[in-house]
Amino acid sequence: MTATPAPALSAVSGQFESIFGSAPDGVWQAPGRVNLIGEHTDYNEGFVLPFAIDKAAKVAVRLRGDSCVRLLSTFGKQGLVETETTTLAPGSAKGWTKYPLGVVWALGQLGLDVPGFDLLMDSDVPLGAGLSSSHAIECAVIMALNDLTGAGLGLEDMVLATQRAENDFVGAPTGIMDQSASLRGSKGHAVFLDCRNQSVQLIPFDPREAGLVLLVIDTKVSHSHADGGYASRRESCEVGAQVLGVTALRDVGIGDLEEASGLLDSATFRRVRHIVTENDRVLQTVERLTTDGPAHIGLLLDASHASMRDDFEISCPELDLAVETSRAHGAIGARMTGGGFGGSAIALTPVGHEQEVRDAVVRAFAAAGFTTPDVFPVTPAAGAARLA
Template sequence: MGSADLAARFEQEFGRLPDGVWQAPGRVNLIGEHTDYNEGFVLPFAIDKTARVAVGVRPDSTVRLLSTYGDHGMVTADLGTLAAASAKGWTKYPLGVMWALQQQGITVPGVDLLLDSNVPLGAGLSSSHAIECAVITALNDLTGAGLEPEEMVLATQRAENDFVGAPTGIMDQSASLRGSKGHAVFLDCRDQSVQLVRFEAEPAGLVMLVIDTRVSHSHSDGGYASRRASCELGAEVLGVKALRDVRLEDLDEAAGLLDEVTYRRVRHIVTENDRVLQTVELLASAGPGSIGALLDASHVSMRDDFEISCPELDLAVSTSRANGAIGARMTGGGFGGAAIALTPVTSEQQVRAAVVRAFADAGYAAPDIFTVTPAAGAMRIS
């Protein structure tokens, strides 16, 4: 839905025009999975699928929230009594942002808010962070808070961790708030420094396919938290601030200090950080056609060492590779969601057809397959 259509729908629902419309993109993580909360390196990019919010300031402390999708009905809350336990469904994301801003001493006004999003839900493309980033961009403008992108990243992380209850890092918000068209966001999660790395598949004769397995996941469930706990245990036993500080050459020694499962969790993080650095170097020197083997190795590591894949993701990856993709991996937090397949334009239709056929043969629900390109970050659009 375009900004004019969303504003018109807002007027229809709330009886007045909004003060503006803002949008923030979902993201695909090219490489660097679960490294963010280990103070490591990630390489996501903002995608051309966005969450949009039309927002109008109210004279009181009431918040009214409405979404264009689903039969959710209007949700009303009061800014004076925001509590995580009372927030349900998608509304916990905008309410969490409002709560986090209040925790920073920012006076948040009551608002009417209408959400529209075409970021697939539960696909590992960060639909929730897209909502949060659109809302915080709107509130930053409307309150005159003057927050820098780095500050908005930390505020939305606080909303996720302490209000939504998902122990996520800063990668998703950073991609959504700091993305740039035609570039991936090389993020150092220790100091939040960002380097934009050119990543354009089409000039290299490639497309980035996203294969949404339609196996939904939730980061507030236990699998993500248990992986994070393993990483924290590994860092504690190895005597480092974070697994970012463990080098490849330290892994042999680590194997003698850690139990077998914790060691494999640690090995994934250490090797994945190295793969991110290699990918950044290769993109600069040889272009996107050179990174396929690193995508493949990342998936194997997530499947075997971090154990966050699932049969549908593994099938999407193996079928893509067998039918012409130059590299493929699951992307996102895992336990479902989407895989990406970097594919020659000439093989795109073959890969699409083969994956659909493989899913049908396995008795899985039909996947949703689409292309994405690196897009601009969060902004006001009207």
Template sequence: MTARFGPGELSASFRSVFGTDPDGVWQAPGRVNLIGEHTDYNEGFVLPFAIDRTARVAVRLRPDSTIRLMSTFGNQGLTTADAGSLSRAAARGWTKYPLGVLWALQQRGLAVPGLDLLLASDVPRGAGLSSSHAIECAVVTAMNELAGGGLGVEDMVLVTQRAENDFVGAPTGIMDQSASLRGSSDHAVFLDCRDQSVELVPFDAEQAGLELLVIDTKVSHSHATGGYAARRVSCELGAEVLGVASLRSLSLGDLDEALGLLDEETFRRVRHVVTENDRVLQTVEALRSAGPRAIGPLLDASHGSMRDDFEISCPELDLAVEAARSAGALGARMTGGGFGGSAIALTPQGAARGVRDAVGRSFAAAGYAAPDIFSVRPAAGAMRVA
């Protein structure tokens, strides 16, 4: 995780790198998915929220077609591209995310000019907190304003999804960018991925005497590699065999029939998605009627389903969840696409230090690298900040 750059600091760094002031500074947050994993690309329900950790971009348009990109982290140095010939093959490292957005905007018919861009981000990378989508959402927000895109939030969601799917090569859905673009302080984003309809659901853990801890296991993951894509293929196969357009069309009552039609592995993949959709709906209702303290068992059940049916957990995530629960967390689950990244633990404020210590001791005893543990709260979505 890099140090946080305020808008003024980022503008000053931009002047140092590029010799001129930026046209502005835009930011977009990472996200935590409270519940609803691998349901988004199945046209299902998700309940993420934007977090108080952001990617910020200082941008200035150029009179030519040259694109120059620099970040405040890593050692990649200045990357140069041409707006007239953007290609996936030429992108490397973090630059594939802004370049992917510029390419996707071009595919929509927007004339993308040359630009200088400086990125700073304190969203942990590879932790399952959507650091890549934070970058993409900051860039699409900036370019929509600077290049006169005239895009609504639904369009920006689809632009960043196309960047991820067709440029980066990650077969992700619309959850992450929806949370980053549509987030609101002290609310979770209840998203129907079939039609992009959104309802903001109150989720003020602090007011309820709780903390939401993120446990970054330091096990890095990538959605552009095989495990994530293989799960998506299994879901598509299940839908095809069961004769539905997407697994969203199935209910809990359809699982008995599915058991007789699908091979054992595909059935378990389908069962996770169907039961996870139901858990999202239960969580939304619990938050509305009883508040955050009521959702712990649903978080626990979600983790069990991801571990056993969808098989996207790992030993570090399972240990983080088990240790957090044993030390007093009301509920815990892995969050994000899986195969590494982070777990979340909904914890009474008085037990938070004990949970942190217990997870740290468990990791040390198992010989794992020390996790990074921090609290997050729901924050506002993408915006201009300077």
């Protein structure tokens, strides 16, 4: 990950000390992520290609001698929250605190005795933008607790523990992509993840070296995975797999779609078709990045967005406008990224067209009466780590 400037690190430690009375035991950082391609394929045991970004959550933590947990963030209206490790249960936490407390609960489910602790959280990952701000918090916290308690968890263990926190404590039926990118990212690379067995291959992805910039367009349409839209898509995929007689949609190939169309209702078939074709697009993207470089993946990004818009139906007018406007003003490929129903789009853009794309998207949103979007570049960064 890009090194955290000393003043920023000192500020987090200093704030912790002023709030909790003494210095933290350490400071940990975990990045958000952008999913380059491979949407909703993770919980179908398929392929994804995210990368860690140069925006991250930082947590300063100090263990306590009792079971009390005290949590505070540097943003938002939620003040200091106090609870006990012994009373945690699904649904017992509110706001951002459900993510660190979910990690504590999940570690408890593994039989680990997590002591109380004080925690100050700071993050520059945009909230609700589809850049995995929640998983960044979870990954920073599990890294901290793993180090401080000597639990000895490996990266795969931490991925599954944070997934359990999301699924069973937070109530969001997500897969393993986001935390895998945050924990296993590498500067200048995307993380090619096989969600069936957690195997990872780092794929070179350096847009700047190719004369490109990856722009994130935060539409300001907030989304949440713990709602009906995400859950209903997952349910459709499970129904499709059951009807087709496979363990997961990972096992359905492009050549099987014609037969599937005769076995499934039209809505379920469209959901299945997105997953099957999206897995294929991930594999094609990996091949093109490996052999030809980032300048050759634009059409695959476009096709991915069309599939999410038309087959999986998780886009929205703001995302569609961001993608269409970016392409019309110089981007070589664009797509929505994340779970959908809001959040962000990405636009792979030649460096010389960066400002044109930014300006055009802002103008288009204003003309449509939408909230002004944030448009900013991200670069592939390293994964979670201890900073101090």
